Amino acid sequence: MKKRLIPIILTVLIWAGMYYYYLPPLNIHSRDSWVFILTILVVGIIINFWTIFRAVFLDRTSPERAANRKIMKKLLIVPVGLAIFYVVGTLLSSPIIRASAYNRLLTVETSDFATDIHEVDYNKIPILDSDSAAKLAEREMGSMVDMVSQYEVSSYFNQINYQGKPVRVTPLRYGDLIKWITNRNTGLPAYIQIDMTTQNVDLVKLQQGIKYSPFEHFGRNLYRYVRFRYPNAMIRTTNFEIDESGVPYWVCAVQDKTIGLFGGTDIKGAIVVNAVTGEHVYYDIADVPRWIDKVYDANLLIEQYDYYGTLKKGYLNSIFGQRECLKSTEGYNYIALDDDVWVYTGVTSIGGDESNVGFVLMNSRTKETKYYQVSGAKEISAMSSAEGQVQHLGYNATFPILLNIANEPTYFLSLKDAAGLVKKYAMVNIQKYQIVAIGDTVAECEKVYRNLMTGNGINTIDSGKALKISGTITMMKDIVADGNTYYYLMLDGSEQLFEIEVKNQLGILKKQAGDTISLEYVAEPNGVNAVIDLK
Structure with missing residues (x-):
C-alpha cells in the first residue's frame, strides 16, 4: 500500500510545483490551461507508469487484472473526452464558421479628420x-x-x-x-x-x-x-x-x-x-x-480591425473575391488626444495596393475606433521618402505619427543616426506625398513644410488667426536659407520681428528702410511672425 501511495504523493507534489511555476489561469477558455492539463496528465502517467503497467499486465490473478483493465478503460475516457471537446471548441471558435461574430467585435465610426484632430503645438509632438x-x-x-x-x-x-x-x-x-x-x-x-x-x-x-x-x-x-x-x-x-x-x-x-x-x-x-x-x-x-x-494593446486592436475590414462579406470573400476588404498597414504608432492614448495605423486594400485609403484611431483605454477616409501614401512609403532626402547621411526614419498641419493630414517622422539618436525631423503630406520637409528642429521642419505646401497651392493660413499692422520700416535685412531668400523687418513702435519669404511676396523687393508698409501676418510661437500679405 505504501509503495502505491509514494508515486501518488510525488505526483501531487510535482503538480503543485508546476502550477506554482507556470501559473495558468483556471479557466476553460484559456489554451494555456488546456496545455497545462495535458502536461500534468503526461507527467502523472510517467511517474505512475510502473504502477499502471504492473496493475494491467503483470498481476497474476486474472480477475484482478480484468478489473484493473476495466478501470483503465474508464480512465481513458477522460483524456479522449477532453481531446474531442477541445477540437470541437476550436472549430466552433473559428472565423471560418463565425465570420459575422468576428466582424462585430469592433464598432467603427467614420469621422472627419480636421474636426477630431486639431492642429498640434509642435512643442508637444x-x-x-x-x-x-x-x-x-x-x-x-x-x-x-x-x-x-x-x-x-x-x-x-x-x-x-x-x-x-x-x-x-x-x-x-x-x-x-x-x-x-x-x-x-x-x-x-x-x-x-x-x-x-x-x-x-x-x-x-x-x-x-x-x-x-x-x-x-x-x-x-x-x-x-x-x-x-x-x-x-x-x-x-x-x-x-x-x-x-x-x-x-x-x-x-x-x-x-x-x-x-x-x-x-x-x-x-x-x-x-x-x-x-x-x-x-x-x-x-x-x-x-x-x-x-x-x-487594450495595439496588437489586439489591430487584429480586431482586420477582422472588421476583411470579414464584412464572410470568410470565403476574404480569401477569394475580396470585395470591399480592407486591412491595416504594416506598423502602428501612438498619438495623444483629449488626455487619452490612441493607436494609429493606416488602412489599405487587401489586394496589396501601394497607397492608403484612410486610417484609423483606436482608443487604448475604451476601444473607441474612428475611421478617416484620407487616401495617400503608405507609412512605409513616407519613411522611404524621408530617408531619401538625407540618404547621404544614412539616417533611418521612425514609423510616422499623424499630425494636423493647416488641416492637412501629415506624417511626422524622426530621423535617427546609426547610434539610434534623433538628428533631424521630417514631415510628409499624406495626400501629396511629393511634399517632404526636413529640419534640424521640429519648428524648422514645420516652417519648411508650410512653405512647401504654399508653393504647391495649399492654403496653410487660417484667416481667423491673421493679424494686421502698419508702420515705417526701421530695420530690414535679407538672409538666404535652403536656397530661399527671406527678408526680416521691424516697424517703428513695435518690438516684433516679421519674416517674409521673397518668392511668395515679390513686392518686398520694392521696399527699403524708411518706407511705410502694411503687413498681414500670423503670430508664431518662436516670436518671428510669418507675413502672408503686404501692401
Whole structure:
C-alpha cells in the first residue's frame, strides 16, 4: 500500500510545483490551461507508469487484472473526452464558421479628420520611439553611480499621458539574483520617466521602493501575486503606468473569449496593482479610471480591425473575391488626444495596393475606433521618402505619427543616426506625398513644410488667426536659407520681428528702410511672425 501511495504523493507534489511555476489561469477558455492539463496528465502517467503497467499486465490473478483493465478503460475516457471537446471548441471558435461574430467585435465610426484632430503645438509632438527612449534611459542610468551597480533599466517602456504631456515610463529591475537578494527588502528604488517632446530623462526616486513587479521572486512576483488573488483571470498584458501624482502601478488587462471556446479575444476589465504597497482593485472595462492610458494593446486592436475590414462579406470573400476588404498597414504608432492614448495605423486594400485609403484611431483605454477616409501614401512609403532626402547621411526614419498641419493630414517622422539618436525631423503630406520637409528642429521642419505646401497651392493660413499692422520700416535685412531668400523687418513702435519669404511676396523687393508698409501676418510661437500679405 505504501509503495502505491509514494508515486501518488510525488505526483501531487510535482503538480503543485508546476502550477506554482507556470501559473495558468483556471479557466476553460484559456489554451494555456488546456496545455497545462495535458502536461500534468503526461507527467502523472510517467511517474505512475510502473504502477499502471504492473496493475494491467503483470498481476497474476486474472480477475484482478480484468478489473484493473476495466478501470483503465474508464480512465481513458477522460483524456479522449477532453481531446474531442477541445477540437470541437476550436472549430466552433473559428472565423471560418463565425465570420459575422468576428466582424462585430469592433464598432467603427467614420469621422472627419480636421474636426477630431486639431492642429498640434509642435512643442508637444512626441519625437522619440521606444528604441530611442531605451537608449536615453540606459545613458541616464549609466550616470547614476550609486544605482548602476545594482539595477538595470527594464524593458517595460510604456507611452502614457502624464500631466498633459506624452511620456514613456519604465521601472528599474534588479541586476541579477544576488542583487535581488541584497536589495529585496527595500525594493526597486526608482523608475525612469522620459519626456517624448524634449528628450529629457528623469530618474524618479521613490520614498518607498517598488516591491511588486515581474522582477521579484516567490510571493511578490507580480504574476504570482495576481494569479493567487485572481485564479480565473486570463491576463493578456501587463503595463507599467503612473497616476497624476507619480505613484507607480501595474495595469493587468484581463481578456475574455467571446466567440465559442477560444475565439473572439476581447478585454473585459483590468486588475490595477499598486507597485509599492501591493493594493489591488479589479475594474470592469467601463469603469477603468481615466488616468489609466492603456488597457487594450495595439496588437489586439489591430487584429480586431482586420477582422472588421476583411470579414464584412464572410470568410470565403476574404480569401477569394475580396470585395470591399480592407486591412491595416504594416506598423502602428501612438498619438495623444483629449488626455487619452490612441493607436494609429493606416488602412489599405487587401489586394496589396501601394497607397492608403484612410486610417484609423483606436482608443487604448475604451476601444473607441474612428475611421478617416484620407487616401495617400503608405507609412512605409513616407519613411522611404524621408530617408531619401538625407540618404547621404544614412539616417533611418521612425514609423510616422499623424499630425494636423493647416488641416492637412501629415506624417511626422524622426530621423535617427546609426547610434539610434534623433538628428533631424521630417514631415510628409499624406495626400501629396511629393511634399517632404526636413529640419534640424521640429519648428524648422514645420516652417519648411508650410512653405512647401504654399508653393504647391495649399492654403496653410487660417484667416481667423491673421493679424494686421502698419508702420515705417526701421530695420530690414535679407538672409538666404535652403536656397530661399527671406527678408526680416521691424516697424517703428513695435518690438516684433516679421519674416517674409521673397518668392511668395515679390513686392518686398520694392521696399527699403524708411518706407511705410502694411503687413498681414500670423503670430508664431518662436516670436518671428510669418507675413502672408503686404501692401
